[in-house]
Amino acid sequence: MKHPREAPIGVFDSGVGGLTVLKALAAQLPRERFVYLGDTARLPYGTKSPETVARYALQAAERLAQYGVKCLVVACNTASAVGLAVVSERIRDVPVIGVIEPGAEAACQASRSGHIAVIATEGTVRGGAYQDAIVRRRSDARVSAVPAQLFVALAEEGLCAGPIAQGIARHYLEPLFDSRARSSRPDTLVLGCTHFPMLADTIRTVAGPDVSIVDSAETTARYVRRTLEAGSLAAESGEGSLRLMATDAPERFARIGGRFLERPIRPHEVELVDL
Amino acid sequence: MKHPREAPIGVFDSGVGGLTVLKALAAQLPRERFVYLGDTARLPYGTKSPETVARYALQAAERLAQYGVKCLVVACNTASAVGLAVVSERIRDVPVIGVIEPGAEAACQASRSGHIAVIATEGTVRGGAYQDAIVRRRSDARVSAVPAQLFVALAEEGLCAGPIAQGIARHYLEPLFDSRARSSRPDTLVLGCTHFPMLADTIRTVAGPDVSIVDSAETTARYVRRTLEAGSLAAESGEGSLRLMATDAPERFARIGGRFLERPIRPHEVELVDL
Numbered sequence: 001m002k003h004p005r006e007a008p009i010g011v012f013d014s015g016v017g018g019l020t021v022l023k024a025l026a027a028q029l030p031r032e033r034f035v036y037l038g039d040t041a042r043l044p045y046g047t048k049s050p051e052t053v054a055r056y057a058l059q060a061a062e063r064l065a066q067y068g069v070k071c072l073v074v075a076c077n078t079a080s081a082v083g084l085a086v087v088s089e090r091i092r093d094v095p096v097i098g099v100i101e102p103g104a105e106a107a108c109q110a111s112r113s114g115h116i117a118v119i120a121t122e123g124t125v126r127g128g129a130y131q132d133a134i135v136r137r138r139s140d141a142r143v144s145a146v147p148a149q150l151f152v153a154l155a156e157e158g159l160c161a162g163p164i165a166q167g168i169a170r171h172y173l174e175p176l177f178d179s180r181a182r183s184s185r186p187d188t189l190v191l192g193c194t195h196f197p198m199l200a201d202t203i204r205t206v207a208g209p210d211v212s213i214v215d216s217a218e219t220t221a222r223y224v225r226r227t228l229e230a231g232s233l234a235a236e237s238g239e240g241s242l243r244l245m246a247t248d249a250p251e252r253f254a255r256i257g258g259r260f261l262e263r264p265i266r267p268h269e270v271e272l273v274d275l
Numbered sequence: 276m277k278h279p280r281e282a283p284i285g286v287f288d289s290g291v292g293g294l295t296v297l298k299a300l301a302a303q304l305p306r307e308r309f310v311y312l313g314d315t316a317r318l319p320y321g322t323k324s325p326e327t328v329a330r331y332a333l334q335a336a337e338r339l340a341q342y343g344v345k346c347l348v349v350a351c352n353t354a355s356a357v358g359l360a361v362v363s364e365r366i367r368d369v370p371v372i373g374v375i376e377p378g379a380e381a382a383c384q385a386s387r388s389g390h391i392a393v394i395a396t397e398g399t400v401r402g403g404a405y406q407d408a409i410v411r412r413r414s415d416a417r418v419s420a421v422p423a424q425l426f427v428a429l430a431e432e433g434l435c436a437g438p439i440a441q442g443i444a445r446h447y448l449e450p451l452f453d454s455r456a457r458s459s460r461p462d463t464l465v466l467g468c469t470h471f472p473m474l475a476d477t478i479r480t481v482a483g484p485d486v487s488i489v490d491s492a493e494t495t496a497r498y499v500r501r502t503l504e505a506g507s508l509a510a511e512s513g514e515g516s517l518r519l520m521a522t523d524a525p526e527r528f529a530r531i532g533g534r535f536l537e538r539p540i541r542p543h544e545v546e547l548v549d550l
Contacts, residue, residue, distance in 0.1 A: 047318075047527065048315070049527075150429070153424065154425070157425055159446075164439070164443055248323050248324050
């Protein structure tokens with residue numbers, strides 16, 4: 001079945017992190033209607049097993065499919081890393097787009113030396129999806145992937161700058177960037193978790209001004225736009241809209257999500273759904 | 276139905292934090308058989324809504340009841356704060372013991388001034404259970420309750436000492452302890468989350484040497500022992516044993532749980548169960 005151009009785009013994440021991707025999507029595609037689902041009852045995905053994350057991702061995707069979406073964006077790095085295959089297999093009639101491949105593409109384009117660092121959740125690093133996606137594009141690439149789990153909690157607490165955030169950024173990044181000769185340092189750093197763009201300024205102060213910082217939100221949004229245009233699926237009129245759903249605690253979703261979306265969210269805008 | 280003395284004791288938590296309570300229980304009750312269930316597929320509970328936490332707690336309790344437990348310990352502050360009533364109502368034939376009441380009891384005994392600080396998860400603080408339990412015992416008490424969500428991530432990362440942990444401890448505790456006249460500072464601090472005892476040394480350096488630090492694990496274990504003895508339910512022989520179950524990722528449970536239990540856990544010791 002071909003979906004109409006005016007059908008919505010489904011976006012899901014384990015929680016509020018995917019709102020950084022949604023923000024980029026809305027900027028690239030201002031006429032589109034978005035349906036966003038945050039699986040806040042079961043977040044975080046980043047410390048859970050691949051089997052569990054894949055099962056949760058599939059449930060979220062199937063729920064979004066019920067809204068007749070014309071395209072499904074997996075706006076969570078962990079779910080993209082370990083659940084994209086199973087979701088794509090089940091949801092066959094619309095494009096299913098994750099954040100890993102666009103992120104890897106952007107990293108390969110940004111890097112001159114081919115030495116690329118990836119910071120992500122435990123689950124994303126362990127699954128090796130970024131490492132694979134980068135080396136598939138550039139066989140000369142050297143990838144240093146490091147889990148940076150505390151950044152998730154920092155972003156949710158809103159502690160994105162200041163001495164605590166800097167201390168934690170040094171803890172994770174100094175082994176990658178500080179003590180090496182310039183020639184053996186990565187020249188590109190992938191923010192492989194949708195929470196991490198919130199900490200980009202702090203991360204930059206530690207990684208240094210010469211390092212290209214790649215945030216997959218932007219490249220994913222461009223990739224979604226190209227996919228819709230290629231399939232004659234992009235909305236041609238309309239003012240755009242956003243429907244927000246969460247599996248738990250609308251009040252917390254609104255409070256923390258507003259920082260990620262960079263606009264206030266009122267709790268009653270967030271529908272509580274059960275998966 | 277009266278359970279036999281040799282029946283096991285069920286203990287549950289959202290993840291590995293409750294192992295601090297289990298350790299105290301095993302020290303108080305070395306002859307007992309313990310069945311521990313960590314709901315790692317859905318942790319953390321501390322940021323989720325009361326309704327969701329109560330539902331998860333009930334599922335975990337009902338699973339443990341299938342093992343014929345003679346006593347059920349809710350070794351998670353958030354689940355005790357918002358789920359104990361519903362669990363006690365459903366599981367009626369055995370004592371159901373949470374960690375909040377014993378923690379509040381210990382705090383009231385430790386405090387001379389009646390000014391008691393509680394640090395806990397967002398959910399525990401918001402629910403107000405510690406505040407209520409303390410004031411019910413001491414109507415003159417003044418309770419300052421503060422959410423300290425990052426401590427959970429720090430304990431799971433094993434970053435319990437050093438400058439990062441100290442920076443975060445200062446962030447949460449200095450507003451409570453530092454800038455006040457000695458007479459208006461709390462004289463007692465309740466560690467209202469089972470993760471926080473891992474950070475006790477760091478917390479002490481910030482709170483100061485005069486503050487009594489109350490960890491509900493010890494008092495809960497003593498309360499469980501008294502309850503079993505009063506009901507003629509304590510094991511009279513046996514060497515004690517421990518059966519570990521988790522709803523996700525046995526490898527991670529073993530790796531992080533070993534630090535909480537202070538003995539190595541091998542991944543194959545951890546049974547994967549579905550709730």
